[in-house]
Amino acid sequence: xxxxxxxxxxxxxxxxxxxxxxxxxxxxxxxxxxxxxxxxxxxxxxxxxxxxxxxxxxxxxxxxxxxxxxxxxxxxxxxxxxxxxxxxxxxxxxxxxxxxxxxxxxxxxxxxxxxxxxxxxxxxxxxxxxxxxxxxxxxxxxxxxxxxxxxxxxxxxxxxxxxx
Amino acid sequence: xxxxxxxxxxxxxxxxxxxxxxxxxxxxxxxxxxxxxxxxxxxxxxxxxxxxxxxxxxxxxxxxxxxxxxxxxxxxxxxxxxxxxxxxxxxxxxxxxxxxxxxxxxxxxxxxxxxxxxxxxxxxxxx
Numbered sequence: 001x002x003x004x005x006x007x008x009x010x011x012x013x014x015x016x017x018x019x020x021x022x023x024x025x026x027x028x029x030x031x032x033x034x035x036x037x038x039x040x041x042x043x044x045x046x047x048x049x050x051x052x053x054x055x056x057x058x059x060x061x062x063x064x065x066x067x068x069x070x071x072x073x074x075x076x077x078x079x080x081x082x083x084x085x086x087x088x089x090x091x092x093x094x095x096x097x098x099x100x101x102x103x104x105x106x107x108x109x110x111x112x113x114x115x116x117x118x119x120x121x122x123x124x125x126x127x128x129x130x131x132x133x134x135x136x137x138x139x140x141x142x143x144x145x146x147x148x149x150x151x152x153x154x155x156x157x158x159x160x161x162x163x164x
Numbered sequence: 165x166x167x168x169x170x171x172x173x174x175x176x177x178x179x180x181x182x183x184x185x186x187x188x189x190x191x192x193x194x195x196x197x198x199x200x201x202x203x204x205x206x207x208x209x210x211x212x213x214x215x216x217x218x219x220x221x222x223x224x225x226x227x228x229x230x231x232x233x234x235x236x237x238x239x240x241x242x243x244x245x246x247x248x249x250x251x252x253x254x255x256x257x258x259x260x261x262x263x264x265x266x267x268x269x270x271x272x273x274x275x276x277x278x279x280x281x282x283x284x285x286x287x288x289x290x291x
Binding site for chain 1: 230233236237240244247248251252255257259260262263266270
């Protein structure tokens with residue numbers, strides 16, 4: 001099982017390459033979670049390429065905006081990984097990452113409206129992600145709802161019910 | 165924004181693949197031969213486009229935008245169907261067909277961006 005393919009976010013560590021379908025040991029990377037992680041992975045790639053391009057070619061034009069662009073990229077990568085991994089630590093990490101993401105898109109989105117000179121070129125979070133169909137502002141909200149619905153106590157209760 | 169035949173070909177393949185995968189997901193079916201082959205078709209299209217871009221750019225045509233921005237889009241778009249494929253077959257629930265559906269859409273968006281870099285357009289830095 002290769003872990004380094006761009007879209008193939010770190011796979012949950014299972015001993016067999018094909019975990020039994022429908023019997024995941026951790027709710028958040030299963031079912032709808034797989035689609036959520038896919039979208040996060042796409043945004044991790046998009047934000048990373050964009051930030052890399054901006055910093056490599058025209059950093060002096062708007063250093064603040066481009067550094068924030070890089071921050072957004074790191075947040076998406078961290079969110080993708082923590083959503084895909086299992087266990088209590090990664091659950092907390094995912095909540096942290098997605099919360100930072102929500103805060104980031106709201107703050108940067110507002111700043112980009114107030115001070116368009118400092119943000120001449122759209123970062124992923126400019127105008128609440130307008131250049132990306134506003135997905136950046138919807139994604140963390142869906143992420144937090146998903147994490148809440150799959151909080152550890154619920155997952156544990158579900159496992160118990162199944163008689164695991 | 166200039167759009168050429170390559171874009172429309174990609175649009176058709178991408179939309180078909182996404183429609184097939186969404187349809188299968190709505191029917192609560194997991195990834196099967198049909199949805200996986202539709203994603204394979206997207207991959208095939210990207211490989212053909214990649215080869216054609218190499219040929220066209222080495223035989224006189226040139227990009228309006230930055231070279232390495234174009235190539236990073238192209239290579240990423242060519243890898244996305246493979247990544248989506250693996251991520252989807254790791255869990256064969258109907259949700260994985262939505263994952264496969266995202267492949268076609270993403271590739272269409274990236275094709276549109278590549279057209280901007282190729283022909284020039286809003287937001288394209290030259291160089």
